[in-house]
Amino acid sequence: MPKYARLKGTQDILPVEQPYWEHLRMRVAEIARAYGFERIDTPIFELTELFNRGVGDATDIVEKEMYAFKDRGGNEIALRPEFTAGVMRAYIENGMQVLPKPVKLYSIGPIFRHEQPQAGRYRQFHQFNAEILGVQDPLADLEIMLLAWDIYDSLGFQSLAFQVHSTGCPICRPQYVSLLAEHYRAHADAICDDCKRRVAVNPLRVLDCKQPQCQPIIAGAPKMLEHLCGECAAHFTKLRGYLEHLGKPHTINPRLVRGLDYYTKTVFEVWAEGIGAQAAVCGGGRYDGLIELLGGHPTPGVGFAAGMERAVMVMQAQHIAVPPLPAPLVFIAFLGDATARHAAQLLRALRQAGLGAQIAMGGSLRSQLRQADKSAARFTLIVGEDEIAQDVVTLRDMATGEQETAPLNGVAQTIVERLG
């Protein structure tokens, strides 16, 4: 047992896993850029207050999952439990409201939540995140949803499902919530203990309860979609119209609710198979009141967050092939201490010529060739006393085993020629 072990809920992403991560990061960046999103990086920690306000005091994330502490200067700070609050802070602080609308941003990086780890759930995990700011039209909702979908689609994910719902706005939601609470109070004896608590704390959450006894109560509950105000209803209808016109398969899920307070109108999730009980690989929605809440000019916004560990798990579960990370083209082996400096010089020359190269660091020629083999280099250069004496080097093609003698000065050129 090692003296130091990684902390609960954290993980080491080892070299063998990196091809998945690299492929995922590349796809996210490629597609986000192609869709007009620009990258923004914000700090991993912020004032705790920002998350309290932005995410919502009453949410589980803020109440019991935040890594919040006092720093050496006495500031109350927290490791970010999500991206959006920090991105909104940056938008306001950097005067980005003067940018032409829409402002389309994406981020990638670590997120921290003190939760009980399980399949697809960690304390430090990674998300990619996207936001569109300054547009009220559901076209922005559509664009955000398409970005999320197309990233997974381009990765080759099978059995994806789009779940869509609307949670209304500050005008219609409170009325609906009281109707819902009333319905639950009328059936107080039939519902599970968790739901009794939920009705008091966050009534919308009763809708995604999985207890069998609650299912008939949920089925008989008033539907949010039937109680949207005119504006919210029109927004939702328009969004659905776009999705249908594009032939995007989606499920209207009247039980879809979000765990963060700032959502208004549209909420959605993307589900995929392969991560145990965690079906959601991505979740998001509209948050029209957030920027104003954080002290900015009233600005509508819509965005999503996607779990990267979960995406990697789906890739592996669905046997999605990812390209191997490129290895250095050339491996340099040498014989005898006197040749080491010539070998090092050759290494430098190859690198200056733009060829990926690495050098053996001792051992018999046999073991150096073993290293070369394992490094997946296409060519091995052998530098020995004999070669140095004649100003040449032995060039070995690792796939065929064929060897030739090449002039020391023009090795890079010779290698490029052999590449075809």
Add this chain to the structure above:
RNA sequence: GUGGCUGUGGCCUAACGGUCAAGGCACCUGUCUGUGGAACAGGAAAUUGUGGGUUCGAAUCCCAUCAGCCACCCCA
């Protein structure tokens, strides 16, 4: 925060409560004094997660604790 299952070299696995915890993979070296991928031989690598307890004797039984996995809660 709650519950279930599981902890043996880096990884996978074996060992009726009884000498020195065994094997495979991987790693290093050699057979091959200057030639990889195979084979063979050898080597390094474990106070059996940790701490207690029961016992003449514990990897094995009991308790606690930590961690991992899974599920709830919640979320990505």
